[in-house]
Amino acid sequence: MKKRFDPKAILYTDTLTPDLFLSEYLPLLTSDAVKIYMYSMFLWKTEGEVTILKLENRLSFSKEKILSALEELSQKEIITLVGQDILLNDIKRIELDRLYKEKTSLDKQYIGEKEAVISAINNQFFDGNMPIYMYANIETWFQKYKFEDAVMMMLFTVCKENGVLTNSYIETVAKDWFENGVKTEFDLVEMFDRREKMKDSYSKIQKMLNRKTAFTRFETDIINKWFNEFNFSYEIVEEALKKTTRISNPNIAYVDKILTTWYENQFESIEDVKKENALKDLTTNDLRMMVHEHYQEINLKNSMLFETRKSEVFAKVPRIEALYNEINDLYFKQAFSVDKKSVAEEIKDKKYEMSLLFEKHKIPENYLTRSYDCNICKDTGIDNGKDCSCKLDFLKSISNK
Numbered sequence: 001m002k003k004r005f006d007p008k009a010i011l012y013t014d015t016l017t018p019d020l021f022l023s024e025y026l027p028l029l030t031s032d033a034v035k036i037y038m039y040s041m042f043l044w045k046t047e048g049e050v051t052i053l054k055l056e057n058r059l060s061f062s063k064e065k066i067l068s069a070l071e072e073l074s075q076k077e078i079i080t081l082v083g084q085d086i087l088l089n090d091i092k093r094i095e096l097d098r099l100y101k102e103k104t105s106l107d108k109q110y111i112g113e114k115e116a117v118i119s120a121i122n123n124q125f126f127d128g129n130m131p132i133y134m135y136a137n138i139e140t141w142f143q144k145y146k147f148e149d150a151v152m153m154m155l156f157t158v159c160k161e162n163g164v165l166t167n168s169y170i171e172t173v174a175k176d177w178f179e180n181g182v183k184t185e186f187d188l189v190e191m192f193d194r195r196e197k198m199k200d201s202y203s204k205i206q207k208m209l210n211r212k213t214a215f216t217r218f219e220t221d222i223i224n225k226w227f228n229e230f231n232f233s234y235e236i237v238e239e240a241l242k243k244t245t246r247i248s249n250p251n252i253a254y255v256d257k258i259l260t261t262w263y264e265n266q267f268e269s270i271e272d273v274k275k276e277n278a279l280k281d282l283t284t285n286d287l288r289m290m291v292h293e294h295y296q297e298i299n300l301k302n303s304m305l306f307e308t309r310k311s312e313v314f315a316k317v318p319r320i321e322a323l324y325n326e327i328n329d330l331y332f333k334q335a336f337s338v339d340k341k342s343v344a345e346e347i348k349d350k351k352y353e354m355s356l357l358f359e360k361h362k363i364p365e366n367y368l369t370r371s372y373d374c375n376i377c378k379d380t381g382i383d384n385g386k387d388c389s390c391k392l393d394f395l396k397s398i399s400n401k
Contacts (some may be wrong), residue, residue, distance in 0.1 A: 050086040
């Protein structure tokens with residue numbers, strides 16, 4: 001049965017708010033959610049029921065705002081929505097039940113080992129009056145995150161310095177440390193050092209972009225990607241930042257596009273970046289010279305290989321050298337001979353004799369045939385008057401270096 005509200009009674013009554021709500025929930029809620037929860041407690045006490053319609057009629061909130069705040073309260077298990085009705089949960093009972101379950105599930109021997117640390121936390125951060133639920137929480141965090149004793153003490157030190165010692169805030173910080181690989185005191189120092197360097201990098205990037213406002217969370221995530229995912233040094237990032245002088249509105253997205261391209265091209269050092277910059281400054285004549293030197297180097301390599309093989313085979317089998325020279329002379333003779341057919345037969349006979357000697361001395365059949373890196377253009381870079389595919393590949397490799 002609904003209560004009958006006596007307007008005069010409001011002068012003499014109070015609506016009590018659990019300390020648990022003020023210490024653990026209020027810091028995490030939006031102002032709209034806090035207002036709606038406080039008014040809901042008042043309605044619950046004075047009228048025995050809370051509905052969405054009542055909140056809509058009595059508060060200067062839109063229905064969308066009310067529903068959003070109620071969803072927020074529901075997710076934190078402060079209320080339960082049943083259709084249009086709003087039920088206020090007993091948050092003290094919920095917390096006690098949770099603590100009891102955690103307490104009974106903990107290893108007694110483990111609890112004993114951490115008693116000295118928990119006692120130190122109680123005395124140092126709570127003046128000996130630590131809330132009872134915090135005991136079980138600390139024990140749970142020890143088991144969940146595998147922190148060393150010194151790390152747990154540092155966890156409370158950092159939260160105290162930040163002015164927040166609520167259960168939810170400490171849990172958030174602990175989870176963050178754990179996800180960043182912190183277990184030992186050494187891990188913690190390393191993480192702090194890494195974050196201090198990142199903070200310095202943020203400041204430098206902000207100055208180079210002439211940015212007056214702080215970076216958004218989205219922009220911070222992009223910057224972190226450059227250092228953590230791409231593993232770029234600040235020097236590489238700085239090179240990309242220098243390119244923002246070309247645009248009127250320097251921004252993180254522009255820099256990210258440059259760095260992503262460098263990452264996809266497998267740049268690993270500042271030297272790679274400088275090479276790319278140098279290549280972009282090359283003239284057409286510079287490129288032509290690089291192509292010429294490229295094929296000159298290939299031809300020199302293959303010519304030396306061919307001459308080395310000839311010397312090796314001729315020293316091993318002198319008759320092969322004689323046949324090789326005779327065949328070359330016959331090719332020259334054939335070019336000017338009237339009876340080309342008879343010269344061709346003679347060449348064929350000598351090649352057959354040479355093949356028998358190759359087989360006898362176990363020399364590969366094509367050992368004295370000059371090799372090419374590209375059999376299409378014979379290492380000239382030109383195929384039927386057009387650029388060969390090997391030349392195009394070389395130019396592409398230059399641009400990707």
